[in-house]
Amino acid sequence: MYQVIGTAQSRALRVLWMLEELGVDYAHVPANPQSEGVVAFNPAGKVPVLIADGTPITDSTAIIQFLADRHGALTHPAGTLERARQDSLTQFLLDEFDAALWLAARHSFVLPEELRMAGIKNSLRWEFERSQRILVQRMGEGPFIMGEVMTVPDIILTHCGIWAISARFPIVEARLSEYLARMRARPALQRAQTR
Template sequence: MYTVIGASRNRTFRVIWMLEELGEPYERVRAKQHTPEILQHSRLGKMPVLLDQGEAITDSAAILTYLADRHGKMTAEAGTIARAKQDALTFHVLDDLESIIWTATRHGFILPEERRVAGVKDTAKWEWARNAKAVAERFRGPFVMGDEMTVPDILLTHTLTWGMGAKFAVESEALQDYVKRMQARPAFQRAVESEKEAA
């Protein structure tokens, strides 16, 4: 059984959703960022943390990739062109969407007031819209890589949901429909229930 350490309403959700999609058992340990439960596994105090076989794995994207590789599901085989394209899309989502919404969020209310830069959110919204359009142009459906759900689907759905909740526009109807379909998945709904229990 896997152990997932982290709070609700953050990137921990991605790991819970992945485990629900895989049908793998897990236990949740509720812990907040920078607390001893997290710091003993992550020097930066970041969530989530996955414990497996006595080892800690950090960073949600790394955890998703590990789980996909370990169980041989939701991923192309390592060392293939298909996997290289999948990894490229993973990095595209992380670099060109998630990093933008995270920067805007930090300058909105996380950083100390004297470290926040006014106007960052407006610039971030412009860049987000441009990059979301690029993702939409790559989208083939029904999943982001085509016919099968892969790691980037969890990252993209979570990031788009986060962005839309923060009033960052997603103009593509195809992506809007995609997010609704992904959120309707039984595993997604089970992850939502797990979040409620951990809140």
């Protein structure tokens, strides 16, 4: 059985959702970042942490790709062109979506107040909107980001979409809005969010 450490209001949601999609058993410890239960496994104090076979794994993307590979689901096989495209989309989402949202969060509530720069959020929103236009050109035909099969980038993109809406970063592309509405209705995500 896996153990997931981190609240569902953090990037731990990605891990909880992946486990729900896989239909495997897990225990959830809804610990906050920097808490004693987190720092014991991740000196940086960041969540999520997945305990697999007694070994802690950190970073939500590393965790969900590990789970996908281990269970042979929600991923394309390593060494295939489809996996290269999947990994490229994953990196794009981390660089263009996740990074902008995280930097905005840092300048909203993470950094000490004297280090925050409120004006940076306007440029981050501009970049976020530009990235959406690029993304929709890369999306495959079908219900998921790569086409007919749900993969790791779907979890990252949907989580970033949820985060963007709560951070008041507008979703300006109709195709992305429709995609996010469809993904947010998935029963596995709904179960993960109630944790």
